[in-house]
Structure formats: C-alpha cells, structure tokens
Amino acid sequence: MALIVQKYGGTSVGDIDRIKNVARRVLTTKNQGHEVVVVVSAMAGETDRLIRLSQQVTRSPDERELDVIVATGEQVSTGLLALTLKSMGCDAKSYQAFQIRIATDSAFGKARITGIESERVRNDLKNGRVVVVAGFQGVDVQDNITTLGRGGSDTTAVAIAAALKADVCEIYTDVDGVYTTDPNICDKARKLSRISYEEMLEMASLGAKVLQIRSVEFAKKYDVPIHVRSSFNDHPGTIVCKEEKEMEKVVVSGVAYNKNEAKIEVMHIPDVPGVVANLFKPIADANIVVDMIIQTSSTDKGFADVAFTVPKSDFPKILQIVKEKLKEIGGKDIKADENIAKVSIVGVGMRSHSSVAAQMFSALAQEGINIHMISTSEIKISCIIDAKYTELAVRALHDAFQLDRPEVSEEKQ
DSSP, rough: OEEEEEEOTTTOOOHHHHHHHHHHHHHHHHHHHHHEEEEHHHHHTTTHHHHHHHHHHSSSHHHHHHHHHHHHHHHHHHHHHHHHHHTTTTEEEOOOOHHTEEEOOOOOOOOOEEEEEHHHHHHHHHHOOOOEEEEEEEEEETEEEEEEOHHHHHHHHHHHHHHHHHHHHEEESSSSOOOOOTTTTOOOOOBBBBEEEEHHHHHHHHHHHHHOOHHHHHHHHHHHOOEEEEOOOOOOOOEEEEOOOGGOOOOOOOOEEEOOOEEEEEEEOOTTTTTTHHHHHHHHHHTOOOOEEEEEOSTTTTTEEEEEEGGGHHHHHHHHHHHHHEEETHHHHHEEOOOOEEEEEEEEGGOOOOOOOHHHHHHHHHOOOOOOOEEEETEEEEEEEEGHHHHHHHHHHHHHHTTEEEEEEEHHH
C-alpha cells in the first residue's frame, strides 16, 4: 500500500463528465489498496471568469480582495469531486486551505507556502477516506486568504506530498508527460520517460508550462518523485526525480522557449559602485523578478549600459520605476522592447561536454537568427532573440541536438 497524492488541473475537472472521470480514476487507485489525497484546480476558465468579474468593478482590483474572489473556484471543484466520490460509494471529504492550514506569506497573488498542518488529513486517511484538497490557495498569519499564482495547484500537491511523506505525487494534466520541446510547434518532439529535478527546474523557469517552478523546487528539496501524466489516458508519463547516472549521457534533454518577457535597456549610466544597486533596489522592493542582466561599456569612457529582462505582466510597472530612477542615477535614455523571446537548451550532460554553446549559436546563425543577449548556467544556455523567430529557433535547436532520437532505455527495448 502506498500513499499517493494526485493533482488534477482545470481541464481535467472542466465539467461534470470530466469530474466523474477523475472520480473513477481516484476510486481505481483507492480500490488498489492505496491511501489517496486529491488536489484539484478550479474548473477550466473559472479563474479567468472571476478575474474578469473583478475587473468589471475596477480595472485594478485590490490584491487581497482579488484573492478572496479567485480562491472560490477551487472551493467549487473540491466540493463537486467529493460529492461525486460519495455518490460512487467512496467515503470522501473536501478541505479548503484554511481548514487544514496551508500557511503562506502575505504576497497576494503569488504567495509562498511556509508550512502545512497535516493532522486532519492523516486522521481521515487512517479512517479510510479519500481527502480532496483545494489547490492554489493558502492562508497567512492574519488569516487572510492568499493564492499561489498560476499553476499554484501543482505546488499545493507537492507540498502536501512532502508534508505527508507520500510515495509519489501524480500530476494529471492535459498532456501525457514532459516533452523534449513543445509538440505544438515541433512535430518531432518526444516524450521523456525521466527527467531530473534540475532539468525540470530549468525547463519550468524557461517557459515550459507542464509544471509550476515552485512545485519542482518543493519536490527537489523534499525528494518527492513527481509523475506527470494525462488524465485522459492510462499511458505512462514522465517521472521527475533525482539525477541518475544515465541522464549525464544525454547532453541536451530539451528546448524551452518563453514569449512572455520584455527587455529594458538603461543607457549611459555612471560606471561606478552603487549605481546598479540603486537601479535595481526599487524593482526588488516591488517584488518583481528580473531574469537576464547584462552590463556593457558605453561608448563614452566611465559609463555603462545595463540591459535586463522582466515578465511582460510586470513591464508597465517596471518601466515606470526605471523612468523615475533614470535622472537620479545619472542615466541618459531608456530603450524598451516587448517583441522578444527567450529560447534555451537544457541538459545535465552539459556539465561534462564541451562545444554545446558553439553548436547552439551555429544552429541559430544558420537560420539567420540574431542573438541579443546570452545567459548560461551549468545545465542551460539561454538566448534572447526577436519573437518572430521563436518557432524557427526551437525547431532548429531540436534538430541540431537530435532530440527526436530515442532514449538509451528505449533503444535497448
């Protein structure tokens, strides 16, 4: 008997028929002798509907009250699933975040989980119940309702799995695993049987939408195996786990892309200590995540240009912050570009293989794609390019690193 946490996304619980399908899948797992905790998202489109309702009242809804509103989507889906399970003869009980105390900080709209009180869940499992928990939501120290940001139900599921020391966390979604790249733009994309936490972290941070990055961080920290699967078939998915020796033999595991970034360049600032810190402090105070940063010498000696990328959703806010700071730091001008994309290659095998960067740059050059910015880590290389070349770049890199070739384990079969 295993303790299994299953998470179902909005598409999986999009209507009553699909909720019944989820209930049957949960019941099958339960009847196999396993203890089951289910985490669900709001029904597909519900969160967007609730946001639109709020924006009909005001174009800039108060963040605390918006969290109160959007958290109700998960309350509906937990109740419906628990009710469906009961109608099928399965003892089930639903919980909202405040009822089992999924504690978070107070960053409304993007709160982070700080702890989970699991006693109620454990007691229900001992009594043979299936426990259904609302994903995406939490509660802060002042008992305010908080939400975890888009994809937050993944984080809820993995955090609960960590708190309960579950054997596996199954993430059911509308795709049947993690692919070498987006199958929608590259028909040669291949499903991976296994991927390391480190690679999945990079893929998630670079735009792959299969798992929310914080869920992978939790899984890595607490060593929770994640099984990414489809809720519409019984095919094996992709296991996200600790790095294994076989994984190092593959130089590049996947190609990721992200069109939701914008670039800001601050021109001709004094090249002296403290100026860049002064520029980025208000950005940090606004709780905005900056991605790539490059500083280069300006045309005039003693001055520098700083370029950085930010999420498009934060672009208007951060542009205003930088404009207000420009005169104070002695800058000359600002250039902004929303028509960019980031393409990246990821693989733990990069640590022990040379010439990977040269191969990537060559593949892009052969397609006439100019690189604006470059960022690297041990297991990834990212390039900022013009957004119009995104799909072409992804396909070119997928071909260059022969990612359509079967995995070693598949070749042996």
